[in-house]
Ligand SMILES: Nc1ncnc2c1ncn2[C@@H]1O[C@H](COP(=O)(O)OP(=O)(O)OP(=O)(O)O)[C@@H](O)[C@H]1O
């Protein structure tokens with residue numbers, strides 16, 4: 001792919017950043033990928049009839065597909081796996097700087113709190129990147145703090161208590177049923193069929209279990225109503241995409257109507273095949289309006305950027321935000337992409353749109369002098385502040401090990 005075929009461009013406004021042409025899809029996958037092993041599994045040995053494919057893409061395939069989709073849209077795009085190696089990150093930040101980093105790094109050294117630190121590195125090196133800035137990434141990892149911020153902005157969220165040790169007061173002060181979750185995990189980790197409690201009988205046992213596995217605990221009042229995933233994208237102003245609704249009606253009766261870890265991630269479990277989605281959710285106009293309003297307010301309150309997904313439950317007609325996901329899963333067929341498709345964007349178009357949103361934050365090139373050939377008064381004294389971007393590393397160096405041969409500028413891991 002050459003520059004001539006790269007990125008759809010419109011005439012550039014003076015003083016505006018150039019439209020991005022090159023993108024690195026950055027992610028961090030280390031060690032064995034469970035989904036790789038799963039590909040050897042024979043689905044006919046399952047004790048139930050699977051409704052969805054059991055062989056799901058590996059992380060590498062999934063992010064490779066993001067780079068391929070961006071190439072189909074005309075960008076020079078490649079996927080790079082950091083593999084916990086800072087030299088790889090440095091190569092992207094210094095030597096092979098793309099116009100935009102498509103940020104899909106969720107942890108570093110197995111530590112999710114470093115997700116924000118990696119995004120901070122892009123800021124330090126002044127490279128535009130997709131999605132939320134470090135503050136929102138950190139905030140939304142803490143469900144308790146996020147809910148406090150939501151409350152401050154009058155965004156309804158289920159009543160809750162946070163415990164940093166497994167010691168409970170005599171009176172919990174919450175109305176049953178309740179749900180017990182880890183404060184810091186996401187991706188439904190620690191959420192199972194035993195998470196919902198209808199009375200105090202097994203509360204202590206559950207709290208100890210979560211504390212031992214994950215640390216601090218959040219206990220919330222359980223909203224026994226419809227569940228929606230509401231995707232929002234854009235910045236100026238953001239736009240709410242058609243919501244996805246989860247249908248729990250086929251779950252075996254011993255399971256509470258929630259998205260457990262298995263329902264979300266484990267194609268070998270029956271519940272994975274029994275929770276269905278509907279997009280767009282069928283909602284009366286008046287309720288949809290309330291949902292959209294709450295989603296936009298939650299997006300702003302938590303300083304999301306470019307794209308995010310709000311997990312919302314309805315109690316009657318009233319939407320409650322369960323949690324905020326900056327940089328949610330963008331795999332084809334998951335909530336965000338289903339919603340984008342309903343809004344008229346193909347997978348490729350939705351990804352390109354996110355790159356363009358990030359591209360608007362590229363440092364603007366310095367405007368040319370007003371009269372060609374003439375210097376502006378004071379220019380020789382450096383009176384015109386310019387945005388400093390680190391110079392590209394002059395050292396030619398070997399081609400990065402994390403790219404695979406392909407057409408010039410277009411490679412993939
Ligand atoms: N207060 C609540 N009332 C009803 N259901 C809840 C509540 N909190 C969580 N759930 C259920 O548990 C699921 C997972 O909870 P939550 O979204 O808070 O966790 P998570 O680990 O951040 O998930 P992910 O990041 O995968 O969306 C929700 O999608 C919902 O089905």
Ligand SMILES: [Mg+2]
Pocket residue numbers: 188311323
């Ligand atoms: Mg969630």
